[in-house]
Every structure is written in C-alpha cells, then in structure tokens.
Amino acid sequence: MSTDSKLKVLVVGTGGVGTMACVALERSGMATVTAVLRSNYEKVLRDGFEIESINHGKLSAWRPSHIVNSVPESDSDGPFDFVIVSMKTIPEITNINKIIAPSITTDHTTIVLMQNGMYIEPPVMEAFPSNVILSATSYIGAHERNGHIIHDDPDYFHIGAFHNPRLDTQHEKQRLDLFATAYNGCKVVNAEVVDDIIFYRWRKIMWNGIYNSMCAITQLDNAAIRRLGGEDSLIRPGMVEMAAIAKADGYDLGENIVDEMVNATPIELSFRPSMLVDVDKGNPLEVEVILGNALRIARQKGVQTPILDNTYRFLKLIQARLLVARGHLNIPEDILTGDFIYIVHQQ
Ligand SMILES: NC(=O)C1=CN([C@@H]2O[C@H](COP(=O)(O)OP(=O)(O)OC[C@H]3O[C@@H](n4cnc5c(N)ncnc54)[C@H](OP(=O)(O)O)[C@@H]3O)[C@@H](O)[C@H]2O)C=CC1
Numbered sequence: 310m311s312t313d314s315k316l317k318v319l320v321v322g323t324g325g326v327g328t329m330a331c332v333a334l335e336r337s338g339m340a341t342v343t344a345v346l347r348s349n350y351e352k353v354l355r356d357g358f359e360i361e362s363i364n365h366g367k368l369s370a371w372r373p374s375h376i377v378n379s380v381p382e383s384d385s386d387g388p389f390d391f392v393i394v395s396m397k398t399i400p401e402i403t404n405i406n407k408i409i410a411p412s413i414t415t416d417h418t419t420i421v422l423m424q425n426g427m428y429i430e431p432p433v434m435e436a437f438p439s440n441v442i443l444s445a446t447s448y449i450g451a452h453e454r455n456g457h458i459i460h461d462d463p464d465y466f467h468i469g470a471f472h473n474p475r476l477d478t479q480h481e482k483q484r485l486d487l488f489a490t491a492y493n494g495c496k497v498v499n500a501e502v503v504d505d506i507i508f509y510r511w512r513k514i515m516w517n518g519i520y521n522s523m524c525a526i527t528q529l530d531n532a533a534i535r536r537l538g539g540e541d542s543l544i545r546p547g548m549v550e551m552a553a554i555a556k557a558d559g560y561d562l563g564e565n566i567v568d569e570m571v572n573a574t575p576i577e578l579s580f581r582p583s584m585l586v587d588v589d590k591g592n593p594l595e596v597e598v599i600l601g602n603a604l605r606i607a608r609q610k611g612v613q614t615p616i617l618d619n620t621y622r623f624l625k626l627i628q629a630r631l632l633v634a635r636g637h638l639n640i641p642e643d644i645l646t647g648d649f650i651y652i653v654h655q656q
C-alpha cells in the first residue's frame with residue numbers, strides 16, 4: 310500500500326496500550342502512525358522503543374512513522390483519519406477534549422477511545438458532535454517505562470461505535486470496520502467488532518470497578534485479596550452491586566456474571582490491576598471513570614450500592630493524597646463538607 314493511500318492515524322498517549330496500537334497499525338501496512346510522546350519523548354526519539362511482545366515478538370529500536378511531543382494541528386499535512394486516545398482518564402487534572410482538539414477535523418476524523426471506564430464517550434461526543442466515536446475495551450496486558458514495553462497478555466479488544474443520533478449509522482459502521490480491518494491487518498491481534506459496546510463496557514467494569522478499586526485500596530494483588538478473605542466480604546458483594554447497576558441501565562449481564570468475573574483472572578497469576586500499578590507508581594487514579602460514573606448511574610436509577618459507595622469514598626481520599634503529592638492539589642485550610650458520592654465531577 311502506498312503511503313498516500315494509507316490511513317493517517319494519531320495516537321495520543323504512548324504507554325502500554327497506545328504503543329502496542331502503534332505497532333499493530335504500522336505492521337498491518339495499512340496506516341501511517343504519528344505518536345504523541347511526553348515523558349518518554351527524548352528517549353524514544355534517540356533510541357526508539359524496546360518492546361517485548363507476546364504478539365509481535367522482540368522489537369528493538371522500534372519507531373512509528375512520526376514521533377512528536379505535542380498534539381499536531383489537523384491540517385498541517387492533511388487531516389487525521391483516526392485519533393486514538395490511550396491516555397488515562399483523570400478529569401481532575403486532564404481535559405482530554407482540549408488535548409486532542411487541534412488534531413480533530415470536523416466531519417472527518419474518527420475518535421477511538423482505547424481506555425478503561427464506563428460512559429467515557431458522552432463528553433467526547435458533546436465536544437465533537439460531528440465526528441464518529443469508536444469505543445474499545447482492551448484486555449491487553451502491556452506496561453511502559455521510559456520507552457521499554459513489556460507486553461505479556463495478548464492484544465485483544467471489543468470495539469464498537471458509540472452511536473451518535475446525529476450521524477448516519479451506516480457511516481459509523483463503515484468507520485468501525487475500516488479501523489478494525491487496519492488493526493487486524495498485522496494478523497497477530499484481535500480487534501473484535503461488536504454491535505453494542507456498552508454491554509461490553511459493563512462486563513469489563515464488573516472487573517475493573519471491583520478488582521482495580523479494591524486492590525488499589527488494600528495494595529493487595531487479585532490473588533492475595535481473595536486468599537486473605539476479601540473475596541466473600543468485598544469482591545463478590547461489590548460485583549453483585551455493579552451487576553445491579555448495569556441491570557438498571559438496561560444490561561442484564563446474566564446470572565453467572567459474578568462467578569465468571571471473580572475467576573476471570575486465574576488466582577495463580579497474582580495479578581496487579583492497572584489502578585494498583587498506578588498506586589505503586591504514585592500516579593493519579595482513574596477513579597471517576599472506573600467507579601464514579603457507575604455510581605452516578607446507581608444514584609439516578611435508585612440502586613443501593615453501600616459497598617461500592619464506601620469503596621469510592623476511600624479511593625477519593627487516596628486520589629487526594631496522590632494529587633497533593635504530585636502538586637495538583639493543596640490541602641485546604643477549611644474542612645471540606647459534603648459526601649463525595651453526591652458531588653458531580655465534570656471532565
Ligand atoms: N496497560 C494495560 O495493560 C491496560 C490499560 N487499559 C486502559 O488503557 C488506557 C491507557 O493505559 P496505559 O497504556 O496503561 O496508560 P499509561 O499510564 O501507561 O500511559 C498513558 C500515556 O499517556 C501519556 N499522557 C498522559 N497525558 C498526556 C498528555 N497530556 N499529552 C500526551 N501524552 C499524555 C502518558 O505520558 P507520561 O508518561 O508523560 O505520563 C503515558 O505515556 C487506560 O485507560 C487504562 O485503564 C486497559 C486495559 C489494559
């Protein structure tokens with residue numbers, strides 16, 4: 310495929326998920342990727358990425374077609390066909406819409422959200438009402454440190470259009486199929502197209518909302534929290550509450566969903582969910598999109614969630630500690646009043 314006929318893709322956020330998306334798309338031969346790097350920019354510009362990947366093997370001094378250190382303008386070299394967002398969603402400190410805005414061409418660029426979280430799409434749709442939004446739930450295991458990627462769980466995700474009533478459904482489907490074809494073109498990954506991505510987001514938030522949050526609070530991995538008594542006292546009851554929220558939102562996840570999700574990660578693995586990895590690194594947490602948004606739906610629908618409410622309250626205080634440590638927040642002199650559960654957080 311000539312460079313001219315290749316899709317132009319921008320990837321914003323080159324941690325584990327974003328870098329492996331760059332690799333899949335470049336290796337498919339169907340896309341030219343521009344990657345926006347931040348803390349790893351100088352290092353990767355000089356040495357390239359060092360990648361150990363369960364799907365792609367060992368790649369040394371690997372680089373996408375273009376490396377930049379800020380989000381480029383859409384019209385400097387033709388519009389981007391797809392902009393992949395693969396940063397963490399931390400609305401307390403980052404406005405993703407503002408960050409990607411320069412690269413989005415109205416009516417043309419399709420925005421692909423490759424991020425965890427529940428209902429992360431509506432604020433993006435509001436900011437870019439004439440652009441197709443694709444939403445992907447990734448099961449990859451890939452972590453980046455200073456240009457070095459360890460990718461040890463296969464690159465597999467469900468992807469669907471987050472339907473915008475202002476846009477033609479057929480057009481959304483064409484963009485979805487085009488993206489999945491380009492991604493799967495490298496033949497070693499699996500981007501699985503689905504009709505209703507919200508169903509898959511609820512399934513995934515059953516895992517992330519409970520394991521990520523409870524492991525982050527206790528600093529125990531998924532196996533340790535279960536073996537030490539957390540399974541019956543917190544994990545299962547938390548999942549029962551999450552399934553009830555999904556049901557109230559119109560998504561019946563099935564009667565075996567709790568067993569399925571408790572056991573989705575083998576106990577032999579001693580796995581550290583991404584939110585626990587963020588606590589380990591002192592990074593802010595995706596608390597609002599992984600738990601907050603689901604609890605706001607619970608409030609709207611009148612679903613009682615006492616365990617998840619307290620989980621959220623603890624996470625919000627851990628988040629405050631992390632934000633203070635990174636200089637994003639000052640401890641106020643007055644005592645903050647009100648319950649976190651009822652304070653709406655806007656991106
Ligand atoms: N890693 C995994 O295995 C999985 C992750 N996910 C989800 O995928 C998403 C991405 O996760 P992951 O790859 O682990 O995240 P990381 O934290 O590893 O990477 C995020 C990247 O985004 C960059 N970034 C943040 N803000 C900006 C900005 N303003 N401009 C440019 N770059 C920026 C960060 O740069 P810097 O280094 O400078 O901070 C970092 O390189 C998250 O929603 C996560 O929950 C889902 C499934 C599995």
Ligand SMILES: CC(C)(CO)C(=O)C(=O)O
Pocket residue numbers: 425447448449450516517521581582583584
């Ligand atoms: C490990 C994984 C992929 C769980 O499905 C995840 O989403 C996380 O750790 O946040």
